[in-house]
Amino acid sequence: MIADKDRGYSWYKAITKANAGEVHVIGSRNVKTMLLELLKDSDVEIYEYHRDIPLEVEKREFKINTVKKGDALICFSRKRVLETASRLQNNGRAASMIYGSMPPETRKKQIQRxxxxxxxxxxxxxxxxxxxNLPIRRIVFLENEKFDGTRRRLLTSQEVKQIAGRAGxxxxxxxGRVAFTADINRMKQLLLQEDxxxxxxxxxxxxxxxxxFQKYSRDLGTFFDLWMKFESPxxxxxxxxxxxxxxxxxxxxxxxEARLSLKDLYSFLQLPFSSREPSLTRQWEETIMAIITGDEMPEPKLKLRNLEELELTYKAIGLHLLFLYRLNRPTEAVYWERVREEISDKVHERLKTDVKNMSRKCKRCGKKLAWDHRFPICEACFETQSRRNYSRY
Incomplete structure (x- = not known):
């Protein structure tokens, strides 16, 4: 994670700036040299561990009807997780779900189940x-590719190892057993590849x-331009x-921009929230405006009709809390922490009751799709689309 181009600096800060007498850093061996260089002025103790049990790749491609107790099925989007869990539940097999945007409290409850x-x-x-650390018998990769925010690409060797290592x-x-739905030999090579x-x-x-910088200018746009030209050490x-x-x-x-100091403005830009969500960016703007005008900060709107609204409400409360803590308003923060916990409970309940209706469907006609169908539309809609495209020429 420390090498991630977008989030790596957060890990760097956590390791080097933590206000703690002792910090535990866990990583694969390929990060050892870099970390030792990073921590060269610190008192460092190294403990190396080896896997106690073997990891075995299955020779046959996985099929959904062969799922067994203790399996963990891996895909790379929230939507695919919900669709797969829906398929399993409709076939009589209850499943726990884990995805990145899930509230942490909900995740704990899903794991406990x-x-x-x-x-x-x-x-x-x-x-x-x-x-x-879970009692997993087999890791099953339902996909060998993931969207990394820029493009859809093959998993890296380290990603395969990190996930497959949960088995056993x-x-x-x-x-520990590992299964793939396609390209077994190729994926096995990634698992065995030296880091x-x-x-x-x-x-x-x-x-x-x-x-x-602010001694010479208050234009943050210029600062960003200079940063892009800056030669990193x-x-x-x-x-x-x-x-x-x-x-x-x-x-x-x-x-x-005119009324905020450069440091305050930059700190607001760095708040960790889902800036791809339009409602959250609006909330972010409105809250900053309220702060500089001295008005009351807008409170998050509690939308509870479905799972998507609940998860977005959870994020909205999280953003509100970031501002409350930054402005040192702990009493209000305690109230909103309680509300957020209640929303998390509702998300957990929705996952138990609503997921059955989240089966994979064609984006055009709504027909149910097979769990391993590669495209977002069914064959019939694809053929119709192809005929229309052909008729134009």
Missing amino acids: FIEGETTVIVATDAIGMGL RKGLYNT EALQTFAITPTSEMLDR KGTKKAPLTEERELYEMIRDTEM
């Missing part, structure tokens, strides 16, 4: 590879840089600051 045997299968994104539990499943040592980690502008790479730049363009040359 699996551990206690209330569900026998997990359907998850690659979020399952992040710090979760000493004393319960003494061999290349990581050479760089991501950095972002420091507060010292902002301090020096050896062993580092610049974070592209894509989301910060996009948010800045929304308020550039407005009263908000």
Whole structure:
């Protein structure tokens, strides 16, 4: 994660700036040299661990009707997780679900259902590879590719290893099993491939840089341009600051930019929220405007009709809390923390009751699609579309 071009700097800060007497850093061996260089002035103790049980790749391609107790089915979008869980539940097999945007409290409850045997299968994104230790018999990759925010690409060797390594539990499943739905040999090679040592980690502008810059200019657009021209030190790479730049363009040359200090403006741009959600960016703008005009901050709207609305409401409360904590308003924050917990409970209940109706369907006609259908429309709609396209020529 520290090498991630967009989020790596957060891990860098967590490791090097943590206000703690002791910090535990866990990683694969290919990050060891870089971390030691990063922490060269610190007292470092190294513990190396080896996998206790073997990992075995199945020779046959996985089929959904062969799913068994203890399986974890892996796909790479929330939508696909819900559709797959729906298919399983409609076939009489209860499944727990894990995906990145799921509220953490909901995730814990979903995991607990699996551990206690209330569900026998997990359907998850690659979020399952992040710090979760579960009694999983077999990891099944329903997809070999993922969308990384820019393009759809083949999984990397490290991604395959990180996820596949969840399979097996000493004393319960003494061999971890891994299955794929296609290209078994190719994926097996990724699993066996030796890791290349990581050479760089991501950095972002420091507060010292902002301090020096604002002595000469208050134009944050110019600052971003200079950052792109900045030559990063050896062993580092610049974070592209894509989301910060996009948010800045929304308020550039407005009263908000004029009335905020450069540091305050930049800190608002760095708030960790889902800036791809239009309702959240509106909330972000309206809250900043309320702060600079001295008005009451707008409260999140509680929309509860379906799972999508509940999850968006959870995110809206999270953004509101970021502002409350930043403005040192703990009493209000306590109230909204309680509301957020209630929303998380509702998300958990919705996942148990609503997922049956989330089966995969053709985007055109609504016909149910097979779980492994590669395209968003059915064959009939595809043929109709092809005939129309052909008739134009």
